[in-house]
Amino acid sequence: MAVVYPRKFQSSLGAMSARDILGQVVRDREIHHITLNRYRFSEQRSCKDLTDLIEQLNGQPAALVRDLSRHISDEARHAMWLTDLLTDLGADVGTPPGSSYIEEFERLLDQEQNSPDNVDDFVINSLAAINVTEKRGCEYFSAHIYALQQAPQTEENVKIRETIEKILPEEAGHVRWGNRMLAQWADKSPEYREKVNQAKQKYAAIEQAAFECGMDITLGAELRRVGNLLDIANTMPLWQRPQYLAERLPHAFLAPDLQRTRIAIAQRAWSRDPQAFVEKFIPLFLGGLNRNTPAEKAKL
Ligand SMILES: [Fe+2]
Ligand SMILES: [Fe+2]
Incomplete structure:
Protein backbone atom coordinates (compact mmCIF):
# COMPACT_ATOMS: atom_id res chain seq x y z
CA MET A 1 0.00 0.00 0.00
CA ALA A 2 1.16 3.51 -0.74
CA VAL A 3 2.89 5.11 2.20
CA VAL A 4 2.61 8.87 2.10
CA TYR A 5 5.07 10.98 3.98
CA PRO A 6 5.06 14.74 4.12
CA ARG A 7 7.41 16.07 1.50
CA LYS A 8 10.14 18.52 2.23
CA PHE A 9 9.41 22.17 1.70
CA GLN A 10 9.83 22.69 -2.04
CA SER A 11 10.66 26.12 -3.26
CA SER A 12 12.61 27.75 -6.01
CA LEU A 13 15.53 27.48 -3.61
CA GLY A 14 15.35 23.70 -3.47
CA ALA A 15 14.20 21.43 -0.69
CA MET A 16 14.51 22.76 2.83
CA SER A 17 14.17 20.07 5.45
CA ALA A 18 12.57 20.37 8.86
CA ARG A 19 16.10 20.12 10.28
CA ASP A 20 17.23 23.11 8.20
CA ILE A 21 14.27 25.16 9.37
CA LEU A 22 14.41 24.20 13.06
CA GLY A 23 18.18 24.71 13.07
CA GLN A 24 17.46 28.36 12.27
CA VAL A 25 14.44 28.67 14.55
CA VAL A 26 16.31 27.70 17.74
CA ARG A 27 18.91 30.42 17.15
CA ASP A 28 16.41 33.22 17.65
CA ARG A 29 14.69 33.19 21.04
CA GLU A 30 11.63 35.10 19.89
CA ILE A 31 11.04 32.97 16.80
CA HIS A 32 11.67 29.91 18.98
CA HIS A 33 8.92 31.00 21.38
CA ILE A 34 6.53 31.79 18.52
CA THR A 35 7.15 28.32 17.10
CA LEU A 36 6.45 26.69 20.47
CA ASN A 37 3.28 28.74 20.78
CA ARG A 38 2.24 27.50 17.34
CA TYR A 39 2.73 23.93 18.54
CA ARG A 40 0.65 24.75 21.61
CA PHE A 41 -2.10 26.24 19.45
CA SER A 42 -2.12 23.19 17.15
CA GLU A 43 -2.30 20.74 20.04
CA GLN A 44 -5.11 22.72 21.66
CA ARG A 45 -7.00 23.07 18.38
CA SER A 46 -6.70 19.36 17.61
CA CYS A 47 -8.68 18.65 20.82
CA LYS A 48 -11.49 20.75 19.40
CA ASP A 49 -11.28 19.17 15.92
CA LEU A 50 -11.21 15.61 17.27
CA THR A 51 -14.17 16.42 19.51
CA ASP A 52 -16.05 17.68 16.44
CA LEU A 53 -15.22 14.41 14.73
CA ILE A 54 -16.60 12.38 17.65
CA GLU A 55 -19.81 14.40 17.54
CA GLN A 56 -20.17 13.87 13.80
CA LEU A 57 -19.61 10.13 14.19
CA ASN A 58 -22.42 10.13 16.73
CA GLY A 59 -21.43 6.87 18.40
CA GLN A 60 -20.52 4.80 15.32
CA PRO A 61 -18.15 3.02 15.07
CA ALA A 62 -17.86 2.83 18.86
CA ALA A 63 -14.27 1.50 18.78
CA LEU A 64 -13.20 4.54 16.78
CA VAL A 65 -14.97 6.89 19.19
CA ARG A 66 -13.09 5.24 22.06
CA ASP A 67 -9.73 5.58 20.27
CA LEU A 68 -10.46 9.22 19.44
CA SER A 69 -11.38 10.09 23.01
CA ARG A 70 -8.01 8.70 24.14
CA HIS A 71 -6.37 10.64 21.36
CA ILE A 72 -8.00 13.87 22.61
CA SER A 73 -6.71 13.17 26.09
CA ASP A 74 -3.13 12.89 24.70
CA GLU A 75 -3.46 16.10 22.69
CA ALA A 76 -4.89 17.95 25.70
CA ARG A 77 -1.88 16.84 27.75
CA HIS A 78 0.50 18.05 25.02
CA ALA A 79 -1.25 21.44 24.98
CA MET A 80 -0.98 21.56 28.79
CA TRP A 81 2.77 20.75 28.78
CA LEU A 82 3.45 23.40 26.14
CA THR A 83 1.28 25.99 27.92
CA ASP A 84 3.12 25.27 31.18
CA LEU A 85 6.44 25.59 29.37
CA LEU A 86 5.57 28.86 27.64
CA THR A 87 4.15 30.50 30.76
CA ASP A 88 7.23 29.36 32.74
CA LEU A 89 9.38 31.04 30.09
CA GLY A 90 7.24 34.18 30.25
CA ALA A 91 6.34 33.72 26.57
CA ASP A 92 3.08 34.59 24.83
CA VAL A 93 0.27 32.02 24.84
CA GLY A 94 -2.13 34.10 22.76
CA THR A 95 -3.45 33.06 19.38
CA PRO A 96 -0.37 33.07 17.13
CA PRO A 97 -0.24 35.94 14.63
CA GLY A 98 -1.23 35.45 11.01
CA SER A 99 -2.71 32.53 9.20
CA SER A 100 -1.87 29.24 10.80
CA TYR A 101 -1.01 25.90 9.29
CA ILE A 102 -4.03 24.33 10.93
CA GLU A 103 -6.43 26.96 9.59
CA GLU A 104 -4.94 26.72 6.13
CA PHE A 105 -5.32 22.95 6.30
CA GLU A 106 -8.98 23.32 7.26
CA ARG A 107 -9.53 25.87 4.53
CA LEU A 108 -8.14 23.47 1.94
CA LEU A 109 -10.25 20.55 3.11
CA ASP A 110 -12.97 19.58 0.72
CA GLN A 111 -15.91 19.94 3.09
CA GLU A 112 -18.49 18.51 0.70
CA GLN A 113 -16.59 15.27 0.10
CA ASN A 114 -15.91 15.07 3.78
CA SER A 115 -19.54 15.15 4.90
CA PRO A 116 -20.62 12.37 7.25
CA ASP A 117 -23.41 11.14 4.88
CA ASN A 118 -21.25 8.30 3.64
CA VAL A 119 -19.85 7.11 6.96
CA ASP A 120 -17.10 4.87 5.53
CA ASP A 121 -15.73 7.56 3.22
CA PHE A 122 -16.01 10.09 6.02
CA VAL A 123 -14.04 7.89 8.42
CA ILE A 124 -11.37 7.04 5.84
CA ASN A 125 -10.94 10.71 4.90
CA SER A 126 -10.79 11.77 8.54
CA LEU A 127 -8.20 9.09 9.37
CA ALA A 128 -6.07 10.07 6.36
CA ALA A 129 -6.26 13.76 7.33
CA ILE A 130 -5.29 13.05 10.95
CA ASN A 131 -2.51 10.68 9.89
CA VAL A 132 -0.71 13.09 7.56
CA THR A 133 -0.74 15.96 10.08
CA GLU A 134 0.54 13.62 12.82
CA LYS A 135 3.41 12.62 10.52
CA ARG A 136 4.29 16.26 10.00
CA GLY A 137 4.19 16.77 13.77
CA CYS A 138 6.63 13.90 14.29
CA GLU A 139 8.95 15.22 11.60
CA TYR A 140 8.99 18.65 13.24
CA PHE A 141 9.34 17.46 16.81
CA SER A 142 12.22 15.14 15.99
CA ALA A 143 13.94 17.88 13.97
CA HIS A 144 13.38 20.26 16.88
CA ILE A 145 14.96 17.84 19.34
CA TYR A 146 17.92 17.39 17.00
CA ALA A 147 18.32 21.18 16.65
CA LEU A 148 18.23 21.60 20.43
CA GLN A 149 20.86 18.89 20.88
CA GLN A 150 23.18 20.95 18.64
CA ALA A 151 22.26 24.29 20.28
CA PRO A 152 23.87 25.77 23.45
CA GLN A 153 22.65 23.74 26.45
CA THR A 154 21.04 26.64 28.30
CA GLU A 155 18.53 25.91 31.06
CA GLU A 156 15.76 27.13 28.74
CA ASN A 157 16.83 25.00 25.77
CA VAL A 158 17.08 21.90 27.97
CA LYS A 159 13.60 22.56 29.35
CA ILE A 160 12.16 22.96 25.86
CA ARG A 161 13.87 19.79 24.65
CA GLU A 162 12.60 17.78 27.61
CA THR A 163 9.03 18.93 26.90
CA ILE A 164 9.19 17.97 23.21
CA GLU A 165 10.82 14.65 24.13
CA LYS A 166 7.77 13.83 26.26
CA ILE A 167 5.38 14.61 23.38
CA LEU A 168 7.17 12.94 20.45
CA PRO A 169 6.67 9.27 21.45
CA GLU A 170 2.93 9.86 21.84
CA GLU A 171 2.74 11.50 18.42
CA ALA A 172 4.60 8.52 16.95
CA GLY A 173 1.95 6.34 18.62
CA HIS A 174 -0.76 8.38 16.90
CA VAL A 175 0.92 7.83 13.53
CA ARG A 176 1.13 4.07 14.14
CA TRP A 177 -2.52 4.00 15.18
CA GLY A 178 -3.55 5.86 11.99
CA ASN A 179 -1.45 3.54 9.82
CA ARG A 180 -3.07 0.52 11.47
CA MET A 181 -6.59 1.87 11.05
CA LEU A 182 -6.06 2.80 7.39
CA ALA A 183 -4.52 -0.63 6.69
CA GLN A 184 -7.60 -2.29 8.24
CA TRP A 185 -9.89 -0.29 5.98
CA ALA A 186 -7.74 -1.09 2.93
CA ASP A 187 -7.88 -4.83 3.73
CA LYS A 188 -11.67 -4.87 3.41
CA SER A 189 -11.66 -5.06 -0.41
CA PRO A 190 -9.79 -3.82 -3.51
CA GLU A 191 -12.35 -1.03 -3.71
CA TYR A 192 -11.57 0.07 -0.17
CA ARG A 193 -7.83 -0.21 -0.84
CA GLU A 194 -8.33 2.26 -3.67
CA LYS A 195 -10.40 4.57 -1.46
CA VAL A 196 -7.66 4.52 1.19
CA ASN A 197 -4.90 5.17 -1.33
CA GLN A 198 -6.81 8.05 -2.83
CA ALA A 199 -7.52 9.58 0.56
CA LYS A 200 -3.83 9.31 1.49
CA GLN A 201 -2.73 11.02 -1.72
CA LYS A 202 -5.36 13.71 -1.41
CA TYR A 203 -4.64 14.63 2.19
CA ALA A 204 -0.91 14.52 1.64
CA ALA A 205 -1.34 17.10 -1.12
CA ILE A 206 -3.64 19.27 1.01
CA GLU A 207 -1.29 19.05 3.96
CA GLN A 208 1.71 19.98 1.83
CA ALA A 209 -0.06 23.05 0.45
CA ALA A 210 -1.14 24.11 3.94
CA PHE A 211 2.37 23.60 5.25
CA GLU A 212 3.94 25.67 2.50
CA CYS A 213 1.43 28.47 3.11
CA GLY A 214 1.32 28.66 6.85
CA MET A 215 4.20 26.94 8.59
CA ASP A 216 7.47 28.04 7.16
CA ILE A 217 8.56 31.48 8.21
CA THR A 218 11.89 31.64 6.43
CA LEU A 219 10.88 31.26 2.80
CA GLY A 220 8.25 32.56 0.46
FE1 LIG B 1 -0.06 16.17 20.11
FE1 LIG C 1 -1.06 13.66 17.93
Whole structure:
Protein backbone atom coordinates (compact mmCIF):
# COMPACT_ATOMS: atom_id res chain seq x y z
CA MET A 1 0.00 0.00 0.00
CA ALA A 2 1.16 3.51 -0.74
CA VAL A 3 2.89 5.11 2.20
CA VAL A 4 2.61 8.87 2.10
CA TYR A 5 5.07 10.98 3.98
CA PRO A 6 5.06 14.74 4.12
CA ARG A 7 7.41 16.07 1.50
CA LYS A 8 10.14 18.52 2.23
CA PHE A 9 9.41 22.17 1.70
CA GLN A 10 9.83 22.69 -2.04
CA SER A 11 10.66 26.12 -3.26
CA SER A 12 12.61 27.75 -6.01
CA LEU A 13 15.53 27.48 -3.61
CA GLY A 14 15.35 23.70 -3.47
CA ALA A 15 14.20 21.43 -0.69
CA MET A 16 14.51 22.76 2.83
CA SER A 17 14.17 20.07 5.45
CA ALA A 18 12.57 20.37 8.86
CA ARG A 19 16.10 20.12 10.28
CA ASP A 20 17.23 23.11 8.20
CA ILE A 21 14.27 25.16 9.37
CA LEU A 22 14.41 24.20 13.06
CA GLY A 23 18.18 24.71 13.07
CA GLN A 24 17.46 28.36 12.27
CA VAL A 25 14.44 28.67 14.55
CA VAL A 26 16.31 27.70 17.74
CA ARG A 27 18.91 30.42 17.15
CA ASP A 28 16.41 33.22 17.65
CA ARG A 29 14.69 33.19 21.04
CA GLU A 30 11.63 35.10 19.89
CA ILE A 31 11.04 32.97 16.80
CA HIS A 32 11.67 29.91 18.98
CA HIS A 33 8.92 31.00 21.38
CA ILE A 34 6.53 31.79 18.52
CA THR A 35 7.15 28.32 17.10
CA LEU A 36 6.45 26.69 20.47
CA ASN A 37 3.28 28.74 20.78
CA ARG A 38 2.24 27.50 17.34
CA TYR A 39 2.73 23.93 18.54
CA ARG A 40 0.65 24.75 21.61
CA PHE A 41 -2.10 26.24 19.45
CA SER A 42 -2.12 23.19 17.15
CA GLU A 43 -2.30 20.74 20.04
CA GLN A 44 -5.11 22.72 21.66
CA ARG A 45 -7.00 23.07 18.38
CA SER A 46 -6.70 19.36 17.61
CA CYS A 47 -8.68 18.65 20.82
CA LYS A 48 -11.49 20.75 19.40
CA ASP A 49 -11.28 19.17 15.92
CA LEU A 50 -11.21 15.61 17.27
CA THR A 51 -14.17 16.42 19.51
CA ASP A 52 -16.05 17.68 16.44
CA LEU A 53 -15.22 14.41 14.73
CA ILE A 54 -16.60 12.38 17.65
CA GLU A 55 -19.81 14.40 17.54
CA GLN A 56 -20.17 13.87 13.80
CA LEU A 57 -19.61 10.13 14.19
CA ASN A 58 -22.42 10.13 16.73
CA GLY A 59 -21.43 6.87 18.40
CA GLN A 60 -20.52 4.80 15.32
CA PRO A 61 -18.15 3.02 15.07
CA ALA A 62 -17.86 2.83 18.86
CA ALA A 63 -14.27 1.50 18.78
CA LEU A 64 -13.20 4.54 16.78
CA VAL A 65 -14.97 6.89 19.19
CA ARG A 66 -13.09 5.24 22.06
CA ASP A 67 -9.73 5.58 20.27
CA LEU A 68 -10.46 9.22 19.44
CA SER A 69 -11.38 10.09 23.01
CA ARG A 70 -8.01 8.70 24.14
CA HIS A 71 -6.37 10.64 21.36
CA ILE A 72 -8.00 13.87 22.61
CA SER A 73 -6.71 13.17 26.09
CA ASP A 74 -3.13 12.89 24.70
CA GLU A 75 -3.46 16.10 22.69
CA ALA A 76 -4.89 17.95 25.70
CA ARG A 77 -1.88 16.84 27.75
CA HIS A 78 0.50 18.05 25.02
CA ALA A 79 -1.25 21.44 24.98
CA MET A 80 -0.98 21.56 28.79
CA TRP A 81 2.77 20.75 28.78
CA LEU A 82 3.45 23.40 26.14
CA THR A 83 1.28 25.99 27.92
CA ASP A 84 3.12 25.27 31.18
CA LEU A 85 6.44 25.59 29.37
CA LEU A 86 5.57 28.86 27.64
CA THR A 87 4.15 30.50 30.76
CA ASP A 88 7.23 29.36 32.74
CA LEU A 89 9.38 31.04 30.09
CA GLY A 90 7.24 34.18 30.25
CA ALA A 91 6.34 33.72 26.57
CA ASP A 92 3.08 34.59 24.83
CA VAL A 93 0.27 32.02 24.84
CA GLY A 94 -2.13 34.10 22.76
CA THR A 95 -3.45 33.06 19.38
CA PRO A 96 -0.37 33.07 17.13
CA PRO A 97 -0.24 35.94 14.63
CA GLY A 98 -1.23 35.45 11.01
CA SER A 99 -2.71 32.53 9.20
CA SER A 100 -1.87 29.24 10.80
CA TYR A 101 -1.01 25.90 9.29
CA ILE A 102 -4.03 24.33 10.93
CA GLU A 103 -6.43 26.96 9.59
CA GLU A 104 -4.94 26.72 6.13
CA PHE A 105 -5.32 22.95 6.30
CA GLU A 106 -8.98 23.32 7.26
CA ARG A 107 -9.53 25.87 4.53
CA LEU A 108 -8.14 23.47 1.94
CA LEU A 109 -10.25 20.55 3.11
CA ASP A 110 -12.97 19.58 0.72
CA GLN A 111 -15.91 19.94 3.09
CA GLU A 112 -18.49 18.51 0.70
CA GLN A 113 -16.59 15.27 0.10
CA ASN A 114 -15.91 15.07 3.78
CA SER A 115 -19.54 15.15 4.90
CA PRO A 116 -20.62 12.37 7.25
CA ASP A 117 -23.41 11.14 4.88
CA ASN A 118 -21.25 8.30 3.64
CA VAL A 119 -19.85 7.11 6.96
CA ASP A 120 -17.10 4.87 5.53
CA ASP A 121 -15.73 7.56 3.22
CA PHE A 122 -16.01 10.09 6.02
CA VAL A 123 -14.04 7.89 8.42
CA ILE A 124 -11.37 7.04 5.84
CA ASN A 125 -10.94 10.71 4.90
CA SER A 126 -10.79 11.77 8.54
CA LEU A 127 -8.20 9.09 9.37
CA ALA A 128 -6.07 10.07 6.36
CA ALA A 129 -6.26 13.76 7.33
CA ILE A 130 -5.29 13.05 10.95
CA ASN A 131 -2.51 10.68 9.89
CA VAL A 132 -0.71 13.09 7.56
CA THR A 133 -0.74 15.96 10.08
CA GLU A 134 0.54 13.62 12.82
CA LYS A 135 3.41 12.62 10.52
CA ARG A 136 4.29 16.26 10.00
CA GLY A 137 4.19 16.77 13.77
CA CYS A 138 6.63 13.90 14.29
CA GLU A 139 8.95 15.22 11.60
CA TYR A 140 8.99 18.65 13.24
CA PHE A 141 9.34 17.46 16.81
CA SER A 142 12.22 15.14 15.99
CA ALA A 143 13.94 17.88 13.97
CA HIS A 144 13.38 20.26 16.88
CA ILE A 145 14.96 17.84 19.34
CA TYR A 146 17.92 17.39 17.00
CA ALA A 147 18.32 21.18 16.65
CA LEU A 148 18.23 21.60 20.43
CA GLN A 149 20.86 18.89 20.88
CA GLN A 150 23.18 20.95 18.64
CA ALA A 151 22.26 24.29 20.28
CA PRO A 152 23.87 25.77 23.45
CA GLN A 153 22.65 23.74 26.45
CA THR A 154 21.04 26.64 28.30
CA GLU A 155 18.53 25.91 31.06
CA GLU A 156 15.76 27.13 28.74
CA ASN A 157 16.83 25.00 25.77
CA VAL A 158 17.08 21.90 27.97
CA LYS A 159 13.60 22.56 29.35
CA ILE A 160 12.16 22.96 25.86
CA ARG A 161 13.87 19.79 24.65
CA GLU A 162 12.60 17.78 27.61
CA THR A 163 9.03 18.93 26.90
CA ILE A 164 9.19 17.97 23.21
CA GLU A 165 10.82 14.65 24.13
CA LYS A 166 7.77 13.83 26.26
CA ILE A 167 5.38 14.61 23.38
CA LEU A 168 7.17 12.94 20.45
CA PRO A 169 6.67 9.27 21.45
CA GLU A 170 2.93 9.86 21.84
CA GLU A 171 2.74 11.50 18.42
CA ALA A 172 4.60 8.52 16.95
CA GLY A 173 1.95 6.34 18.62
CA HIS A 174 -0.76 8.38 16.90
CA VAL A 175 0.92 7.83 13.53
CA ARG A 176 1.13 4.07 14.14
CA TRP A 177 -2.52 4.00 15.18
CA GLY A 178 -3.55 5.86 11.99
CA ASN A 179 -1.45 3.54 9.82
CA ARG A 180 -3.07 0.52 11.47
CA MET A 181 -6.59 1.87 11.05
CA LEU A 182 -6.06 2.80 7.39
CA ALA A 183 -4.52 -0.63 6.69
CA GLN A 184 -7.60 -2.29 8.24
CA TRP A 185 -9.89 -0.29 5.98
CA ALA A 186 -7.74 -1.09 2.93
CA ASP A 187 -7.88 -4.83 3.73
CA LYS A 188 -11.67 -4.87 3.41
CA SER A 189 -11.66 -5.06 -0.41
CA PRO A 190 -9.79 -3.82 -3.51
CA GLU A 191 -12.35 -1.03 -3.71
CA TYR A 192 -11.57 0.07 -0.17
CA ARG A 193 -7.83 -0.21 -0.84
CA GLU A 194 -8.33 2.26 -3.67
CA LYS A 195 -10.40 4.57 -1.46
CA VAL A 196 -7.66 4.52 1.19
CA ASN A 197 -4.90 5.17 -1.33
CA GLN A 198 -6.81 8.05 -2.83
CA ALA A 199 -7.52 9.58 0.56
CA LYS A 200 -3.83 9.31 1.49
CA GLN A 201 -2.73 11.02 -1.72
CA LYS A 202 -5.36 13.71 -1.41
CA TYR A 203 -4.64 14.63 2.19
CA ALA A 204 -0.91 14.52 1.64
CA ALA A 205 -1.34 17.10 -1.12
CA ILE A 206 -3.64 19.27 1.01
CA GLU A 207 -1.29 19.05 3.96
CA GLN A 208 1.71 19.98 1.83
CA ALA A 209 -0.06 23.05 0.45
CA ALA A 210 -1.14 24.11 3.94
CA PHE A 211 2.37 23.60 5.25
CA GLU A 212 3.94 25.67 2.50
CA CYS A 213 1.43 28.47 3.11
CA GLY A 214 1.32 28.66 6.85
CA MET A 215 4.20 26.94 8.59
CA ASP A 216 7.47 28.04 7.16
CA ILE A 217 8.56 31.48 8.21
CA THR A 218 11.89 31.64 6.43
CA LEU A 219 10.88 31.26 2.80
CA GLY A 220 8.25 32.56 0.46
CA ALA A 221 7.29 35.30 -1.90
CA GLU A 222 9.41 37.84 -0.08
CA LEU A 223 12.44 35.76 -0.96
CA ARG A 224 12.08 36.62 -4.57
CA ARG A 225 11.91 40.29 -3.65
CA VAL A 226 14.87 39.96 -1.33
CA GLY A 227 16.69 38.07 -4.08
CA ASN A 228 16.17 40.97 -6.42
CA LEU A 229 17.37 43.42 -3.81
CA LEU A 230 20.47 41.33 -3.20
CA ASP A 231 21.20 41.21 -6.91
CA ILE A 232 21.17 44.98 -6.93
CA ALA A 233 23.18 45.24 -3.71
CA ASN A 234 25.78 42.85 -5.12
CA THR A 235 26.56 45.36 -7.85
CA MET A 236 27.56 47.91 -5.19
CA PRO A 237 30.75 48.31 -3.19
CA LEU A 238 30.67 46.12 -0.04
CA TRP A 239 30.47 49.02 2.39
CA GLN A 240 27.34 50.40 0.72
CA ARG A 241 25.39 47.14 0.81
CA PRO A 242 24.12 47.04 4.44
CA GLN A 243 22.76 50.58 4.17
CA TYR A 244 21.05 49.85 0.86
CA LEU A 245 19.45 46.66 2.19
CA ALA A 246 18.50 48.24 5.52
CA GLU A 247 16.55 50.92 3.69
CA ARG A 248 14.71 48.59 1.34
CA LEU A 249 14.23 45.29 3.09
CA PRO A 250 11.29 46.39 5.25
CA HIS A 251 9.39 47.29 2.12
CA ALA A 252 10.28 43.98 0.50
CA PHE A 253 8.92 42.18 3.56
CA LEU A 254 5.95 44.38 4.27
CA ALA A 255 4.33 44.30 0.83
CA PRO A 256 0.58 43.82 1.37
CA ASP A 257 0.26 40.64 -0.69
CA LEU A 258 2.60 38.75 1.61
CA GLN A 259 1.44 36.58 4.43
CA ARG A 260 0.68 38.21 7.74
CA THR A 261 2.53 35.51 9.63
CA ARG A 262 5.87 36.24 8.12
CA ILE A 263 5.24 39.96 8.11
CA ALA A 264 4.51 39.94 11.84
CA ILE A 265 7.70 38.04 12.55
CA ALA A 266 9.81 40.14 10.22
CA GLN A 267 8.36 43.35 11.68
CA ARG A 268 9.15 42.27 15.19
CA ALA A 269 12.64 41.14 14.34
CA TRP A 270 13.20 44.39 12.50
CA SER A 271 11.92 46.69 15.23
CA ARG A 272 13.85 44.76 17.87
CA ASP A 273 17.20 44.98 16.18
CA PRO A 274 17.65 46.14 12.57
CA GLN A 275 21.33 45.20 12.61
CA ALA A 276 20.61 41.64 13.75
CA PHE A 277 17.78 41.46 11.24
CA VAL A 278 20.21 42.11 8.42
CA GLU A 279 22.84 39.82 9.89
CA LYS A 280 20.57 36.91 10.86
CA PHE A 281 17.78 36.94 8.32
CA ILE A 282 19.81 37.73 5.27
CA PRO A 283 22.16 34.72 5.60
CA LEU A 284 19.05 32.52 5.65
CA PHE A 285 18.23 33.77 2.20
CA LEU A 286 21.76 34.02 0.87
CA GLY A 287 22.40 30.34 1.55
CA GLY A 288 19.55 29.40 -0.72
CA LEU A 289 20.04 32.02 -3.36
CA ASN A 290 23.69 31.20 -3.86
CA ARG A 291 22.79 27.63 -4.80
CA ASN A 292 20.88 28.81 -7.86
CA THR A 293 22.41 28.98 -11.29
CA PRO A 294 21.94 32.27 -13.15
CA ALA A 295 19.32 30.54 -15.34
CA GLU A 296 17.35 29.41 -12.29
CA LYS A 297 17.73 32.82 -10.76
CA ALA A 298 16.25 34.41 -13.85
CA LYS A 299 13.10 32.37 -13.21
CA LEU A 300 12.69 33.66 -9.65
FE1 LIG B 1 -0.06 16.17 20.11
FE1 LIG C 1 -1.06 13.66 17.93
